[in-house]
Each structure stands twice: as structure tokens, then as C-alpha cells.
Amino acid sequence: MKTWIKVAGRVQPFRSYGGRGMALTFARTEYFDEDSTTLVAFGPDASLLDPNDRAGVSSALALWRGDLEVLEVAGHNRTSGELSPATWPMQQSGQLTRYLAALQESFGCVRPAGSDYANGRDSFIDGAIESG
Ligand SMILES: Cc1cc2nc3c(=O)[nH]c(=O)nc-3n(C[C@H](O)[C@H](O)[C@H](O)COP(=O)(O)OP(=O)(O)OC[C@H]3O[C@@H](n4cnc5c(N)ncnc54)[C@H](O)[C@@H]3O)c2cc1C
Incomplete structure (x- = not known):
């Protein structure tokens, strides 16, 4: 799953990586406005987290950045599409x-x-x- 997360304030650029079992395994700053910053984040399993659930995404993000106030989230479950029910390929090691x-x-x-x-x-x- 992929979700966009708008947080309060102009945040210093950062990039976070997570591991197995985490709902979000990657997040980074993407767009900067005067009083907010938009992050893009990805998770490995769409059933773990609704990309439009502000509270859920906020808790997942808080594992890295508990200091950020999540204002809005917007995402789409790519595995539920009627015409393209899949994501990009993720190769296994080797x-x-x-x-x-x-x-x-x-x-x-x-x-x-x-x-x-x-x-x-x-x-x-x-x-x-x-x-x-
Ligand atoms: C959710 C999502 C987000 C992405 N985001 C990004 C991004 O931000 N940046 C980026 O660079 N890339 C992104 N990608 C990856 C990028 O979209 C793909 O790598 C690229 O579109 C692949 O192009 P392609 O021509 O190789 O394959 P495809 O675009 O998949 O084209 C293959 C075509 O073959 C057709 N086909 C399959 N089997 C048959 C058959 N037997 N007979 C006839 N036709 C057939 C399919 O219907 C399809 O139209 C994303 C992909 C996904 C799924």
C-alpha cells in the first residue's frame, strides 16, 4: 500500500525504513509547503493498514516520528483495483x-x-x- 501523509509544519527532510511486521516500511518527505509537509509512505501488506485511516497511519508513522502531527492522509489500496489488482513487482533476494x-x-x-x-x-x- 501507498499513502500520502500531510503533517503540520515544515519538516526537515528525512527518510525512514522499517522491517518485517511493520504496517509502514518506508516513509520520506516529498513536498514542502510553508506550514505543512507531505510525506509519501509505503507498506508491504494492504490488509494491515487502511491508507485513508488517519489514526492508523498516524500510529504507524509514530514508530519513527512520534513528534509529527498528522493532518490528512490519502491513499489507495492498489491490490483491490478491478482492472489492475496488483502492485509493482518486489523481487526476492537473488x-x-x-x-x-x-x-x-x-x-x-x-x-x-x-x-x-x-x-x-x-x-x-x-x-x-x-x-x-
Ligand atoms: C501502483 C503502481 C505505482 C507505480 N508507481 C510508479 C512510479 O511512481 N514511478 C515509476 O517510475 N513507476 C511506477 N510504477 C511502475 C510502472 O508503472 C511500471 O514499471 C511500468 O508501467 C511497466 O510498464 P511495462 O510496459 O513494462 O508493463 P505494463 O505497463 O504492465 O504493460 C504490460 C501490458 O501487457 C498487457 N498484457 C499482459 N499480458 C498480456 C497478454 N497475454 N496478451 C496481451 N496483453 C497482455 C497488460 O494488460 C499491459 O497493458 C508503478 C506501478 C504500479 C502498479
Whole structure:
């Protein structure tokens, strides 16, 4: 899951990482206004936290930054979409190095192209462009 978190005040840039079992495992400052700062945050399991639940997101953020006052949150459960019920791929350790060369092999005139097969920036639009 991904959520945007508006907090009170102009916050010094920061970046936080979390581990297994945490509802949010990444958060960072993204946009700065005069009297508020917007963070972007990600969690590994959409069933753990509603990205639009201000209290829930606030508690998850407080594990890193209990000093921040959460004003608003807005997110979307990407795994519940009707047409695209998924997120970007998250490779397991060793998965990419083990299988990438095979995934990039052509079969006759069929050539795999897409973000998931890119050499660099896979899982991003840059990877799709590079691979294409
Ligand atoms: C929720 C989300 C947020 C993201 N945010 C960012 C971001 O902020 N920045 C960033 O750089 N990247 C982001 N990405 C990643 C980026 O969107 C993808 O890496 C990129 O769109 C992949 O492009 P692609 O052309 O490789 O694959 P896709 O865009 O997935 O295109 C593959 C196409 O193939 C079609 N297809 C599949 N199987 C078949 C079949 N058998 N026959 C015919 N067609 C088929 C699919 O319908 C699809 O249209 C995000 C991805 C997601 C899901």
C-alpha cells in the first residue's frame, strides 16, 4: 500500500525504513509547503493498514516520528483495483540475478520487453523504456 501523509509544519527532510511486521516500511518527505509537509509512505501488506485511516497511519508513522502531527492522509489500496489488482513487482533476494538472463532471452521473433525484464531501474517506468 501507498499513502500520502500531510503533517503540520515544515519538516526537515528525512527518510525512514522499517522491517518485517511493520504496517509502514518506508516513509520520506516529498513536498514542502510553508506550514505543512507531505510525506509519501509505503507498506508491504494492504490488509494491515487502511491508507485513508488517519489514526492508523498516524500510529504507524509514530514508530519513527512520534513528534509529527498528522493532518490528512490519502491513499489507495492498489491490490483491490478491478482492472489492475496488483502492485509493482518486489523481487526476492537473488531472484533477479538468478533469472534475469533467462527472462530476457528471445524465442524466435518474440522478444520480451517490459519493466520487469530491464537491466536497470526494473519496476519503474524508466525500466520499461530501457527494455522497450
Ligand atoms: C501502483 C503502481 C505505482 C507505480 N508507481 C510508479 C512510479 O511512481 N514511478 C515509476 O517510475 N513507476 C511506477 N510504477 C511502475 C510502472 O508503472 C511500471 O514499471 C511500468 O508501467 C511497466 O510498464 P511495462 O510496459 O513494462 O508493463 P505494463 O505497463 O504492465 O504493460 C504490460 C501490458 O501487457 C498487457 N498484457 C499482459 N499480458 C498480456 C497478454 N497475454 N496478451 C496481451 N496483453 C497482455 C497488460 O494488460 C499491459 O497493458 C508503478 C506501478 C504500479 C502498479
